[in-house]
Amino acid sequence: MSERASNLYAKGLAKVSQLSGFDAIIDARSPSEYAEDHVPGAISCPVLSDEERARVGTLYKQVSPFEAKKIGAALVAKNIARHIEERFLDKPREWRPLVYCWRGGKRSGAFQHILREIGWDAHRLEGGYKAWRQTIVAELALLPGRYSFRVVSGATGSAKSRILEALAGQGAQILHLEALAAHKGSVLGNLPDEAQPSQKAFETRLHAALTALEPQRPVFVEAESRRIGAVQVPDALIAAIRAAPCVRIEATVAARVEFLLHDYAYFLADPRWLAEKLGHLRGLQSNETLARWLALIEAGDFRSLVGQLLEQHYDPLYQRSQAKNYLDYMGALTVATDDLGAEGIKALAARILAA
Numbered sequence: 001m002s003e004r005a006s007n008l009y010a011k012g013l014a015k016v017s018q019l020s021g022f023d024a025i026i027d028a029r030s031p032s033e034y035a036e037d038h039v040p041g042a043i044s045c046p047v048l049s050d051e052e053r054a055r056v057g058t059l060y061k062q063v064s065p066f067e068a069k070k071i072g073a074a075l076v077a078k079n080i081a082r083h084i085e086e087r088f089l090d091k092p093r094e095w096r097p098l099v100y101c102w103r104g105g106k107r108s109g110a111f112q113h114i115l116r117e118i119g120w121d122a123h124r125l126e127g128g129y130k131a132w133r134q135t136i137v138a139e140l141a142l143l144p145g146r147y148s149f150r151v152v153s154g155a156t157g158s159a160k161s162r163i164l165e166a167l168a169g170q171g172a173q174i175l176h177l178e179a180l181a182a183h184k185g186s187v188l189g190n191l192p193d194e195a196q197p198s199q200k201a202f203e204t205r206l207h208a209a210l211t212a213l214e215p216q217r218p219v220f221v222e223a224e225s226r227r228i229g230a231v232q233v234p235d236a237l238i239a240a241i242r243a244a245p246c247v248r249i250e251a252t253v254a255a256r257v258e259f260l261l262h263d264y265a266y267f268l269a270d271p272r273w274l275a276e277k278l279g280h281l282r283g284l285q286s287n288e289t290l291a292r293w294l295a296l297i298e299a300g301d302f303r304s305l306v307g308q309l310l311e312q313h314y315d316p317l318y319q320r321s322q323a324k325n326y327l328d329y330m331g332a333l334t335v336a337t338d339d340l341g342a343e344g345i346k347a348l349a350a351r352i353l354a355a
Helices: 003-010 016-022 031-036 049-061 067-088 105-117 128-140 161-170 177-181 200-210 236-243 253-263 265-269 270-279 285-298 301-324 342-355
Strands: 024-027 097-100 123-125 149-154 171-175 217-224 246-251 335-336
Touching: 016 128, 049 067, 067 105, 097 105, 097 128, 105 123, 128 177, 128 200, 128 335, 149 161, 149 236, 161 171, 161 217, 177 200, 177 217, 246 253, 253 265, 253 301, 265 270, 270 285, 285 301, 335 342
Parallel strands: 024 097, 097 123, 149 217, 149 246, 171 217, 246 335
Antiparallel strands: none
């Protein structure tokens, strides 16, 4: 620990690099701030709810700072008391929590003060969440350069995500971007039971995943666009992936259709949602083509629909984007298959690892 860090620590302040030294990390920000992003493992103990924060802010602007501080202090004291009573009364004297708010100022300071008055060795994060966020952004610009990526590419429906998971099951290191983004990376990529994280939360997840990897071993990753649904892959990471060696899955159209009908089965239960999503292709496909696809949905002919979507929409886009964006795409090792069932995917992963 540097002399400056030691001095700060003695004053009850901790740096981002010292987060692992505490028994609990308490996020004192409002629930909406916590939901957008937070330090991994932090528990939400807001000293002001979203509504209370808005009320105090309105008083500050429309009445006076003094009136706002009086109401704010009463609310903060009440909420901290509730958190202590509900969550921390069982903690021993040796318990060492760290508290943070947006900038490491009044909200976390008030919480820390009361915890220290009780007798706990509570610390406050210097710079608050803002310091944490700056660290994440800075490290995401550097971390990708530490790893040797291997890109699993292949046309839509080639089971690339499942192959990644099979690679992990056989002992390989992977970076599963679509799992981190909670999205399958296409117009139909939204997951039925999980919302996408915010951009900040996605980057926090990425940082945690990258720092868990071993630099001396290769890291398999799926060929992705810069955007995965509503989130964007950081520049340094997408550049590192696009410059990496590729393995290209060459699966038959029949195998890909069969895989997609199984992997996207949850869409079949809601044809109206599927029709709405295909409406996003207006301007990319002719009105005649979209009308034909909507008719296939109405008739329940999903096999024909998926086949036409692959051959007329996804495959042309894939050929253009992969050759343009991935430096090693044309010279990639090719692994051909007509079986994208569970056992076929395991066999593909084994072939990739043996190459």
